[in-house]
Amino acid sequence: MPESHSPFVPTERTRVKRLPERGKYDRETVYAILDAALVCHVGYNIDGRPYVTPTACWREGTHLYWHGSSASRMLRTQSHGIPVCVTVTHIDGLVLARSAFHHSINYRSVMAFGNAEFIEDADYKLAALRGFVERVVPGRWGTLRAVTPQELKATSVLRLNLEEVSAKVRVGPPKDDAEDYALPIWAGVVPITTAVHQPEPDPKLSAHDLVPPDVTTIRLGR
């Protein structure tokens, strides 16, 4: 899959107007935020009314993918080439300032606009799903019971070409009004991270010498 390295060109929808220093348009930043995510929020309309559905997502090259049941209303609607807005958000900290007004959140987010495409080709669909499992738990796909044609048919995979995209990032300590720095008020950041814990075996596991996945290879949030 060809991968462009040029930065995204800001549009009326993606240019960060307020606090423009938070806007990022380079692919490295956008891809890192998307690749740290397990879930995105897909916005779309049905009869002119907005819906926001959380769903698992993954990136491959210049596309973002998501999937679900072929019977789902969300995917059936999105597969007709309607406009979507896909947003990914990571929360990195509470920013506690000396005034309520300057309290903030450290975060990394991406908004991507476009028309989603339905993946029709069965081999491509299977490869995309494999990419998803391998991205989350490297090495797992080869250990699994093979996907059946019925399962593949029951699963829809959509993709969005990453073209009209921007990131927004806030990092660092609070930015207080100059005269407030002298006040005896604690200020700083309370860091927030996504924690991945040791695997909990299915109580129905029949053999007890099975090797659980290596959680150190699972990267979420960063």
Place this chain on the structure above:
Amino acid sequence: MPESHSPFVPTERTRVKRLPERGKYDRETVYAILDAALVCHVGYNIDGRPYVTPTACWREGTHLYWHGSSASRMLRTQSHGIPVCVTVTHIDGLVLARSAFHHSINYRSVMAFGNAEFIEDADYKLAALRGFVERVVPGRWGTLRAVTPQELKATSVLRLNLEEVSAKVRVGPPKDDAEDYALPIWAGVVPITTAVHQPEPDPKLSAHDLVPPDVTTIRLGR
């Protein structure tokens, strides 16, 4: 503020149709999911095209609140009584099944539909912002430099009456096909949580005996 205790009545938009056992309509479940969140994703339309904006949120009684700059496009658009869909999502674990098809995510989410209202009254707006700060870091509001009238004017607060709302929850181990349980494939759950870490002082703190907030009182994700 009066608080209804009756469950939400599912509508065409909020009834969970696929895997209906995941749908929850009681206020206790919905409120617990909202109260564990720092951020929601607000979906709305501009010129018929969907936008999904992540923003800090908090609940008070039967309303969900969010805020932002009075100059923001998002809030200006939402304040005109247009339909919104507000979604809150917590990720609790990777569900690793014996087949790719039954892989899943343990999660708790809420979708709320309605028309957002703009809070015009200055005292009510200030009380709402106080409620937000106190919910995240209990006891902090009283330690801060007071909000100025200019700051209050520059801040918009919106609220959504929680009326057309449902939650969706997946918990527990994988649900595999009966014949797959005998396969020698590791299955189980990799738990994921939101971790709140020790506060990092602002490098510009002028006194070093200031007391940082008690992070044990900060509850996020659960």
